[in-house]
Amino acid sequence: MRSTLSDLEKTIHQRRTADPGQSYVAKLTGRGRAKIAQKVGEEAVEAVIAAMAADREGLIGESADLLFHLLILLADLDVPFDAVLDELDRREGVSGIAEKAARASDQA
Numbered sequence: 001m002r003s004t005l006s007d008l009e010k011t012i013h014q015r016r017t018a019d020p021g022q023s024y025v026a027k028l029t030g031r032g033r034a035k036i037a038q039k040v041g042e043e044a045v046e047a048v049i050a051a052m053a054a055d056r057e058g059l060i061g062e063s064a065d066l067l068f069h070l071l072i073l074l075a076d077l078d079v080p081f082d083a084v085l086d087e088l089d090r091r092e093g094v095s096g097i098a099e100k101a102a103r104a105s106d107q108a
Contacts, residue, residue, distance in 0.1 A: 012075050033076050039069045
């Protein structure tokens with residue numbers, strides 16, 4: 001799994017500075033972080049809609065779109081996807097309830 005996402009992350013990094021007329025990634029990046037974040041939100045909503053409609057194929061497609069746009073947003077902030085995977089690894093074996101409680105106490 002890391003290979004596919006790693007390859008996509010590399011492609012996104014290469015295309016960020018490409019000709020916006022030839023690259024969607026460059027075009028979206030040129031529109032700014034707010035637009036990239038908006039696209040992440042739109043794709044998340046579309047994934048939720050597909051899930052609620054029990055549209056398996058739709059959910060797969062929207063999930064791919066969501067991951068793609070999330071990778072663009074992470075690249076815009078110079079956050080490698082491995083950092084997200086490392087955070088998931090850190091949470092491995094920790095109850096979601098306990099993990100959220102720990103975050104809440106850290107913010108207090």
